[in-house]
Amino acid sequence: MQLDIVVGFFILGVFAQLVRSDLRLPEGLYKSCVIFLLLAIGLKGGKALSASPIATLLPQSLAVVAFGALLPLVAFPILRYVGRWSRIDAAATAAHYGSVSVATYAVAIALLESRGVSYEAYFPLFVALLEVPAIIIGILLAGTVAAGTGDRGADWGKVTREIFLNQGVLLLLGGIAIGAWAGDRTASVMPFFGDLFHGVLALFLLEMGRVAAERLPAIRRQGAFLLSFGVLMPLLGAAGGGALATLIGLSPGGIVLLAVLGSSASYIAVPAAMAVALPQANASVSITLSLAITFPFNVLVAIPAYLALVQHWS
């Protein structure tokens, strides 16, 4: 089982931070990489979407949304009753684990493409769909307490705006919409968004490795429980995603990708939404957990393992 070349850049970023190197991607470049990756994924998915029958997509999409709503309900009791976290912290973190990480998805498609494994090209639609339900479930899980304490609860108007208009979702949905509208005309921009994808992902992962390592000291206090939860939850999500993908008849590549989406935890879209909906939640612990434990675990261990398992059984 070989790791994909882009993972090497992630490890380099981790190493640079651990040896206290002054390596750091300029903020503007990092943001440009994020914009590039989201648009590239969206465009490719949108193009495939224009050629896909809605009769196939609709039931699959509904199943994926239900899956996204279920994941926080799995994470919440573990955090609340084993971790003994407050209801609000448990709900906010559970929402992170129900949502998805586009970077983890990007690493997975890079691996599939480098191994020549085909997958349903409209998958970015599922990535976008999975951003939303977990946030709503997370707020509902926390909301029962907010009501009990006289709090007015979440401002759904602001939350809805944050869910659908944050940079990540907007770019992803925008890319899908442009790709679906343009169809084969996307070929004119693909030398940029297609051919450079792996190189930009490598740069992005270099910075992600550094940021993940930078956050490691923050988990020292609760390290044992965070580590245990941070590796168990991806496996539970992946098992659910893999089972669902098999059930709805996806290809082996699609099974790997839905497992990866179930396995990943958000650290961009959900923190932004939770900051609006549940400002009293400890945002730091949620982001650190998903970024410093679950993301590296997925990139270094889980994704190659899911691919190996699916290839073995298919």
Next chain:
Amino acid sequence: MTKAQFLFGMAVGAMLATSGTALYAAGITGGALSGTGLLVLLVNVVYWTLERRASASGNSPALARVGNAGGRSTAARGGVA
């Protein structure tokens, strides 16, 4: 660290180590999964041991209080970061 957290961590570590070793032995995956399982086991044992030792010596270090929020927000207590 509560006993429930310790047992949870040990169960997660044991499950990962066992399944990872089985997959490795079958030639399906590399040793990373079982390695992660062993790491989880080790970290849990170290945390548990350090905490027992601190309790026995009468100290109440931050480590011993962590994970016992008892319904209060970890953010309100300064969180973990």
